[in-house]
Amino acid sequence: KVLIDVPRSDLAEELAQSQTKIQVLQDTLQQVLDRREEERQSRQLLELYLEALKSEDSVLSKVAASESVPGKEMDEVDTGTSSTGTSGKTALSDQILAALKEKPAPELCLDSKDLELVSKEDTQALSSALRCDKQKAEALQQACDQELSKRLQQVQTLHSLRSTSKGKKTLP
Numbered sequence: 490k491v492l493i494d495v496p497r498s499d500l501a502e503e504l505a506q507s508q509t510k511i512q513v514l515q516d517t518l519q520q521v522l523d524r525r526e527e528e529r530q531s532r533q534l535l536e537l538y539l540e541a542l543k544s545e546d547s548v549l550s551k552v553a554a555s556e557s558v559p560g561k562e563m564d565e566v567d568t569g570t571s572s573t574g575t576s577g578k579t580a581l582s583d584q585i586l587a588a589l590k591e592k593p594a595p596e597l598c599l600d601s602k603d604l605e606l607v608s609k610e611d612t613q614a615l616s617s618a619l620r621c622d623k624q625k626a627e628a629l630q631q632a633c634d635q636e637l638s639k640r641l642q643q644v645q646t647l648h649s650l651r652s653t654s655k656g657k658k659t660l661p
Contacts, residue, residue: 493518541647544601579610579618586618589629596629596636604637 492500493515501511579586585603589595596604607615608630616626 490522493522537643538647538650541644544644579614581606581610581615581618590619594632596632599633601637601640604633604640607633608637 497508497511497515500506500515501508504511506514581589581603585599585606588598588603589607592598596607599607610630612623612626612630615630616623619626619629
């Protein structure tokens with residue numbers, strides 16, 4: 490990067506080469522940097538794609554499990570909402586609460602299911618459980634909601650990419 494940013498005439502003088510050769514060198518270095526950045530972005534996109542596949546598989550298995558035992562899930566939902574009350578108890582696990590308390594950006598550490606739980610939690614109960622003021626609890630819920638929305642958008646983008654790539658495979 491430094492060699493690319495150095496003025497061509499200074500570098501040519503320092504290396505005792507012509508400015509044309511230095512331009513070729515700088516162009517080559519820029520191409521290498523560009524390729525590395527593209528590879529990094531491709532790896533990131535593939536990681537997101539794999540993460541989306543895993544979450545899609547887990548969602549599908551949860552849906553299948555909930556369809557086979559619909560009464561059980563209804564009881565869990567009823568129990569979870571009844572535990573949130575004026576006493577300040579939350580339906581959030583100790584692990585989620587610990588992450589919310591200790592991590593500087595807990596919304597990045599939690600999985601999507603946990604983000605959804607935090608977003609839907611009663612603000613007063615969350616504030617009480619975390620021993621913080623209501624504004625901080627609201628800000629935390631907003632951050633979780635934004636991260637959840639971002640992840641949903643990424644999954645939708647990946648689904649779109651997948652359907653596009655599936656369409657190309659079926660063409661002659």
